[in-house]
Amino acid sequence: MGLIFSKLFKNKNYILKKNIEDDINEEINRLGNQHYIVNQLFGDIFKAPLTKNLEKGIKVLDIGCGNGIWCLEMAKTFPESKFYGYDKFDVYPLHNIFSNCFLRNKINDNIEFDINIIDTLKNIPDQSFDYIFQRFMAIVIENNKWTQILKEYKRILKPNGYIELLEHDINMKIIGDEKKIKNSKKFIGSINKLLQKRSINPNIVLELDEKLKVGGFKNIIINQEYCFLNSNNLGRICSYYVKESIYAFKDYFPDIDDIFKKLQEEHINNNVYLEYFNYIATK
């Protein structure tokens, strides 16, 4: 992408990498592929009905923005709006690419963003944003933190503000007999255990409408899309993304190459797919 990324990519306990410093480019590429897949599946990089507002100029927040690709593309498309992306790792470009896009690892200079998302959000004044976008944070946020985080999101949203959450179910799905993908199921079972050890709910993706309700949001809309790991263009990219995701857990599985070979065979020979969920709601 020709962007300058920080070399200081410190290990701060993100589950995907024990030693993330060595794997910065892999993670950036994985996030880029994920971004491309959802764009193709949903037909756009956002679903909230805010195009006119974005054209006029609104304030948008993306917590856990990763490589910043969503904020950057949105900032380019909507020059009148301001996009604030925060991530505890500075894997985003460190120089200012668009004057309306602010990618940071701190809310302000008095706070270390590293603490946790709730404390970070507490530093943001009421009614600061028109639109909050959060994507692929299901493997980051602990189960008992979701309601609190969503309540904070509601507080910092302006009246009539929108929230949008996008995730995919980490479980592999198959049309047909699940026994045909027993190795995939076993691997996902191990990932579920890893997540549970960190108090992360592997099924949270299916429960976000309930969480949004409890968080006080209204008018919840769920959009679902499916991506098959087949041989068409998107299927091939999705297969590659799945490979990157499997290898992102390599530090936990010394036999990752063997595991991957078995999983790949199952994915090639069966109608395996990933299920994506997009939630939109209003304050």
Ligand SMILES: C[S@@+](CC[C@H](N)C(=O)[O-])C[C@H]1O[C@@H](n2cnc3c(N)ncnc32)[C@H](O)[C@@H]1O
């Ligand atoms: C799977 S990535 C998703 C990135 C991005 N939202 C996207 O869609 O490409 C999860 C991100 O959450 C970030 N993260 C983890 N803990 C965080 C925290 N406490 N505060 C902010 N970001 C955090 C990680 O650094 C990582 O970039």
